[in-house]
Every structure is written in C-alpha cells, then in structure tokens.
Amino acid sequence: MSTLVLLRHGESEWNAKNLFTGWVDVDLTEAGREQAVAGGRLLAEAGLLPDVLHTSLQRRAITTAHLALDACDRHWIPVRRSWRLNERHYGALQGKDKKQVRDEFGEEQFMLWRRSFDVPPPPLADDDRYSPVRLPQYSGLGDDLPRSECLKDVIGRLLPYWESDVAADLRAGGIVLVAAHGNSLRAIVKHLDGISDDDIAGLNIPTGQPLVYDLDDDLAPVTPGGRYLDPVAAAAAAEAVAKQGH
Numbered sequence: 001m002s003t004l005v006l007l008r009h010g011e012s013e014w015n016a017k018n019l020f021t022g023w024v025d026v027d028l029t030e031a032g033r034e035q036a037v038a039g040g041r042l043l044a045e046a047g048l049l050p051d052v053l054h055t056s057l058q059r060r061a062i063t064t065a066h067l068a069l070d071a072c073d074r075h076w077i078p079v080r081r082s083w084r085l086n087e088r089h090y091g092a093l094q095g096k097d098k099k100q101v102r103d104e105f106g107e108e109q110f111m112l113w114r115r116s117f118d119v120p121p122p123p124l125a126d127d128d129r130y131s132p133v134r135l136p137q138y139s140g141l142g143d144d145l146p147r148s149e150c151l152k153d154v155i156g157r158l159l160p161y162w163e164s165d166v167a168a169d170l171r172a173g174g175i176v177l178v179a180a181h182g183n184s185l186r187a188i189v190k191h192l193d194g195i196s197d198d199d200i201a202g203l204n205i206p207t208g209q210p211l212v213y214d215l216d217d218d219l220a221p222v223t224p225g226g227r228y229l230d231p232v233a234a235a236a237a238a239e240a241v242a243k244q245g246h
C-alpha cells in the first residue's frame with residue numbers, strides 16, 4: 001500500500017488573467033502562494049507528510065511544492081523533476097485570452113482544443129516569443145520538444161516517467177507528492193482511474209487542492225477518484241476552472 005498526493009500549482013498570473021498558459025513559465029499570484037501554503041497545512045493536519053517530491057520544470061509547480069512542503073516541515077525531502085510532468089503545450093493558443101478564443105472560434109472548437117482527448121491546438125512557431133525552444137531547461141529534448149499537444153500526447157510523454165520514476169517511489173512505500181499542472185494531472189488521473197477518452201473531458205483539477213490516492217500493490221486506487229482533503233473548496237475551485245472562458 002502506498003499513498004500518492006497530487007497537487008496542482010496555486011493560481012498563476014495567467015490563470016488570474018484567463019490566458020492559455022501551457023509551457024510559458026509564469027509565476028504564482030499572491031493568492032496562488034496562499035493556496036500553496038494552505039495545501040501544505042492540509043497535508044500536515046491530515047498527517048500526510050510526503051517522503052519524496054516529483055515536479056515539472058515549471059516555476060508555478062516548483063514554487064507551489066516548495067511553499068506547501070515548507071508549510072508542513074517537509075522542505076528537506078528528495079526532489080525529482082521532469083519536463084514530462086509539464087503542463088500540456090498549448091501551441092499557438094499560448095498567451096491568448098480564453099474568452100476571446102471562444103468568441104472567435106465558437107464554443108465547440110474552444111472546448112475541442114481545451115478538453116478533447118486528441119485534438120491539439122495549432123502548433124507554436126519556433127520564433128514565437130512564447131516558444132520554449134531556446135530555454136536551457138529543454139536543451140536536451142531534441143525531437144521530444146512539443147510544439148503543441150492534446151491530452152493524448154501528454155499521456156504519451158508522461159507515462160514513461162510515471163513508470164520509471166513515480167511508480168518506483170510508490171512501490172518503495174511512503175507518501176509521494178506530485179506537484180504539477182491541470183492537464184498533466186488529468187493525464188495521471190485518467191491513467192489511475194481508467195477514465196474513458198470521452199469522459200475525461202469533464203474532469204477539471206482545481207488549483208492548490210491536495211488530491212490523495214491510496215494505492216494497492218498494483219498501484220490501483222483503493223477508492224476510485226481519490227479524495228480531496230477539502231472536498232467543498234475543491235469542488236468550487238474545479239467548477240471555476242471548468243467555467244474559464246465563459
């Protein structure tokens with residue numbers, strides 16, 4: 001038996017502005033920092049003290065994890081990071097206002113780009129100011145560096161890391177914290193709960209709310225869907241994510 005805690009970063013500057021973000025490395029807002037600290041306090045109150053942390057290479061997840069772990073006195077645990085836990089690359093939509101995109105392209109196309117399993121947004125040009133191609137943290141990726149991704153693509157690049165690194169820590173026992181992003185966490189939840197390609201469209205992950213999975217020896221959830229430590233706040237925050245752009 002092992003325990004997995006999934007934590008989406010707190011509110012980011014571009015969450016607050018309602019902009020598609022993806023691989024753009026924006027910071028947390030003050031409210032996002034407070035959410036991260038509150039998430040850490042929830043972990044402490046529940047006695048869920050992480051033994052190891054996995055994060056993406058993005059500032060909003062890294063800072064959230066640091067603040068949450070500091071709040072529960074686990075700032076010292078081992079850390080592993082991978083681009084494979086990054087947010088979904090939102091292609092040419094990165095930096096665009098969600099409501100404006102919905103108004104311009106219509107509800108159906110907007111939701112296909114946002115939540116469909118296999119429709120990626122148009123690719124981001126390498127000379128775009130939001131392209132990550134020249135960032136040093138991605139210099140070794142070569143052909144793996146995405147220009148746009150759908151959820152299916154995220155699952156494809158995330159699962160190898162899940163199997164090799166996260167699952168290995170889970171099998172070793174203890175409590176594993178994964179601090180990541182709305183869509184990389186949707187990919188993990190889809191995998192764990194066996195959610196269908198259609199039904200995953202309806203799943204939204206709230207910012208800063210710890211989601212806990214107790215896993216059996218096969219790393220299958222004991223309780224499907226896991227449990228939020230603050231279910232009322234998590235439901236309200238997930239609803240707010242679902243409504244973005246509307």
Ligand SMILES: O=C(O)[C@@H](CO)OP(=O)(O)O
Pocket residue numbers: 015019020021022023087088090114182183241244
């Ligand atoms: O813009 C993004 O990168 C993500 C997460 O903030 O947005 P969405 O919830 O629309 O997938």
